[in-house]
Amino acid sequence: MPPSMTLIFSRRAVLAGSAAIGVFPDPSPANARTEESPTQSLDVTFEVNGRTHTLHLDPRTTLLDALREHLLLAGTKKGCDHGQCGACTVIVDGRRINSCLSLAVMHEGDRITTIEGLGDPDHLHPMQAAFIQHDGYQCGYCTPGQICSAVAVLDEIRSGIPSHVTKDLLAPMEHSGLEMRERMSGNICRCGAYSNIAEAMAEVAGAQP
């Protein structure tokens, strides 16, 4: 596919154009880069929290940025933006992934669940309620990722997916504290709420048949 010659109407161009009336041009190199060459723009359609959306995107847009900047679902957080911290964890077709390490255009037809889709203040998901009950956060920045990951972890255990600490690969999986901790190692919490997160997960796991 040749690059489309259609110029994207960039934020930098808008800001630069407005500079005469006192708006500072955005100096960020990320935006400078978008002007280096004209780029392609693509449509992608996926379902987020039960609603179908079609977005027109620069292919560089990560799933994380599509959710936050285009769909204004800011619950999913950008931490490291390199798949190391887990703050951007969302559930795609039932599996948790780092939304920062995935291009939005790769998700055509996918079903995506973010923290906003798990529950809201009036109808909390059991995991959200357990995090509140057990004080499973301090600053809260990693929390949406932790909760999405925790919900998916319990599904993984239920569906018999083993982990690094599973003693017997052929035996049924356990909801042990050790299993929860190992499976949650892709979610970093700088405040160190780990033990309370593990307690919240244990409560939800215990409540499930």
Next chain:
Amino acid sequence: MKAFTYERARTPHEAVTALARTPGARIIAGGTNLLDLMKLQIETPDHLIDIGRIGLDTIDDTPDGGLRIGALVRNTDLAADMRVRRHYGVLSRALLAGASGQLRNKATTSGNLLQRTRCPYFYDPNQPCNKRQPGAGCAAIGGVSRQLGIIGTSEACIATHPSDMAVAMRLLDATVETINVRGQSRHISIADFHRLPGKTPHIETSLHSDELITSLTLPPPVGGHHFYRKVRDRASYAFALVSVAAILQKDGTGRVAVGGIAPKPWRIEAAESEMPKGSEAVAARLLADASPTPANAFKVPLVERTLAAVIQEAKAS
């Protein structure tokens, strides 16, 4: 990220056709390593060919009793497959010791093999790196090298291949199958798949630029007791300092491959004949040509001790 164009292939043939047609094109599957590097402008493809929807995502029995693993099978699904858990336990164990749950859900079998051999200096564009810019020099040599390679390295590069899965694949004698746009298929032994750096550390595998990996095939199971022991600075979600993959038989024979120490999974079949003599004899043969830095010389005894622990565990069970 540098600007790129994107297309979604529908079949393996479409993917290799696009690859042959488009200069500067790269294949993207799970994307967990490629996108990470693209964000840092270490990888700067002009065009991405998404192979996420081309199939090749099943694990099939082979007529001789082995398994053919599609290139696009996710790491989670491969580790969880009951045939793999039952007959190739070392592969499940290695996969589960790698990365995080989120990454394993995206990472694919072929992508795991093709992740870049790397070190922190490769990730830092302000440092010279012969992989990023051939001829630039290597900042890791003489730099912080505790995590880096002790054998198979060169004066141009001391980075390690970080895959756990590849170590198990090497132990299991997997074969990589590829296709190209002319319909030619190639079978590459896993032993020959990753290249040592020599003077060209930017060339990491024997895959041709027009080839697409379609599957990895495992020969029939060899039985025995399977181990993957990974030693690292934290208990989870960290690269190995040293990892030992082993299949040990009741009669004291076995096979061993080591990760975390070299630019490729490190296995020397001749060392395995020393198995009845114990870990010291095996490790001495495996690491006879080791040239560690002062900072990572600890890996030499660590390989021996990790293997000793594995052998002891086998005897106790």
